[in-house]
Amino acid sequence: MSSDTPVPASRRRFLKNAATGAVATGALAAPMVSRAQTTSLRFQSTWPAKDIFHEYALDFAKKVNDMAGGRLKIEVLPSGSVVPAFQLLEAVNKGTLDGGHGVVAYHYGKNSALALWGSGPGYGMDPNMLLSWHYYGGGKALLEEIYKAINMDVVSYLYGPMPTQPFGWFKKPIAKVEDIKGLKYRTVGLAVDIYTELGAAVNPLPGSDIVPALDRGLIDAAEFNNASSDRMLGFPDVVKNCMLQSFHQSTEQFEILFNKGKYDALPAELKAIIDYAVQAASADMSWKAVDRNSKDYDEMKKSGVKFYKTPDAILRAQLAAWDKVMAKKSGENPLFAKVLAAQKAFAQRAGQWQNDYLVDFKVAWNHYFAK
Structure with a gap:
C-alpha cells in the first residue's frame, strides 16, 4: 500500500484499538516488574575466605544471582x-542459616553412611562417576x-567432582605401611576409620586449624584436599613433603544445602534456576x-x-x-549397607565401561613431555 492510499475506516479502528491495547498492556507490565520482591538467602561455607573452595561457593551464588534477575539473591x-x-548442617536445619556450602563427610558424626559420599575408594569409581551414581543410580534418594532418618529438614544438591586428594603432608616421606603406626594424623569422614x-x-580438625597444629607439633601429618587449598592454607610453610595419590578420599564432591522451608517457599522458576546453576557450577568448578x-x-x-607418589603397598593397605x-559399619548401620550395595552395583557396570573405553592419557603425555 502506498503512502497516499486512503486507509479504510475498519483498518483505522483496528490500528487504534491495537495501539490502545499495547499501551494498556505496557502500563500493566511495568509495575509488575518494579514490584517484584527480592528473596535474600544467607549462606555460609565451611571454608576460609581465601580458600579456592570458598571461591567455588561464591561462583555458585553468582550464577544463581545473575540468572534470577534480582528475584533471588544468595549471600x-x-x-x-x-x-x-x-x-x-544443624544451622541450616534450624534456619539459623538459609543454606550452606560444604561436603557431606563433615556430617559423618550424625550417620556414618553420609561419609560414603566422598570417603574411600568408591569401588573404583572416580568422583564424576560417583556423582553419576548419585543422580542416576539412586544415590540422591538414599x-x-x-537426612530424614536423622531429622534434618534440608534440601541437598551435590556437585563439583574433586580431583583425587593427596595422602597428605608429612615431616618425612612415608615409605612403608609400618610408618603409619603411631602417626598423629589429621583427616575427616570414614578416612578417620581407615x-x-x-x-x-x-x-579430625577443621581446615583452618590444620597448619597451626602441624606447626606446633600437635599432629605429625595431615591431609586437606588439593594443591590450591593446601598452598593457601600454608602447608608448604611448615612441611616440605607431600605424598600424592590415595584411596582415603578419592571420590569426593561438594554439597549445597538449603533450609527446606526456605527452599519450598521459592516459586518453581527460581527452583529451576538453582537446579541449573548447580549443574553449571559443577562444570565450571571442574x-x-x-x-x-x-x-x-x-x-x-x-x-x-x-612430592612423592604414595607406594602401591600403602594403597593396597588402604583398600x-x-x-x-x-564390614563393621554395615553390621552396625542398615543404611550404610544399603548405600554400599547401591554404589557397588553401579560401579561394577559403569567402571567396566570406563576402564574398557578410556585410553591411558599418560601414554600421550609421556610421548610429548616425558624426559
Missing part, C-alpha cells in the same frame, strides 16, 4: 561467620532417606580446578616442596583397611 559468608564448619585401622592416631591446581602444584615444586571398616 555467602566464610567459615565461622555464624557457626563453626562442622555445625553447618541421601534424602538418611587410618585408625592402620594404626594412626587420628584427629575446569577451574584443572587450571588453578596445576598452577599451584607447579609453584610449590618451584618453592622446594618434594584392605577399608574392607574391614565397611
Whole structure:
C-alpha cells in the first residue's frame, strides 16, 4: 500500500484499538516488574575466605544471582561467620542459616553412611562417576532417606567432582605401611576409620586449624584436599613433603544445602534456576580446578616442596583397611549397607565401561613431555 492510499475506516479502528491495547498492556507490565520482591538467602561455607573452595561457593551464588534477575539473591559468608564448619548442617536445619556450602563427610558424626559420599575408594569409581551414581543410580534418594532418618529438614544438591586428594603432608616421606603406626594424623569422614585401622592416631580438625597444629607439633601429618587449598592454607610453610595419590578420599564432591522451608517457599522458576546453576557450577568448578591446581602444584615444586607418589603397598593397605571398616559399619548401620550395595552395583557396570573405553592419557603425555 502506498503512502497516499486512503486507509479504510475498519483498518483505522483496528490500528487504534491495537495501539490502545499495547499501551494498556505496557502500563500493566511495568509495575509488575518494579514490584517484584527480592528473596535474600544467607549462606555460609565451611571454608576460609581465601580458600579456592570458598571461591567455588561464591561462583555458585553468582550464577544463581545473575540468572534470577534480582528475584533471588544468595549471600555467602566464610567459615565461622555464624557457626563453626562442622555445625553447618544443624544451622541450616534450624534456619539459623538459609543454606550452606560444604561436603557431606563433615556430617559423618550424625550417620556414618553420609561419609560414603566422598570417603574411600568408591569401588573404583572416580568422583564424576560417583556423582553419576548419585543422580542416576539412586544415590540422591538414599541421601534424602538418611537426612530424614536423622531429622534434618534440608534440601541437598551435590556437585563439583574433586580431583583425587593427596595422602597428605608429612615431616618425612612415608615409605612403608609400618610408618603409619603411631602417626598423629589429621583427616575427616570414614578416612578417620581407615587410618585408625592402620594404626594412626587420628584427629579430625577443621581446615583452618590444620597448619597451626602441624606447626606446633600437635599432629605429625595431615591431609586437606588439593594443591590450591593446601598452598593457601600454608602447608608448604611448615612441611616440605607431600605424598600424592590415595584411596582415603578419592571420590569426593561438594554439597549445597538449603533450609527446606526456605527452599519450598521459592516459586518453581527460581527452583529451576538453582537446579541449573548447580549443574553449571559443577562444570565450571571442574575446569577451574584443572587450571588453578596445576598452577599451584607447579609453584610449590618451584618453592622446594618434594612430592612423592604414595607406594602401591600403602594403597593396597588402604583398600584392605577399608574392607574391614565397611564390614563393621554395615553390621552396625542398615543404611550404610544399603548405600554400599547401591554404589557397588553401579560401579561394577559403569567402571567396566570406563576402564574398557578410556585410553591411558599418560601414554600421550609421556610421548610429548616425558624426559
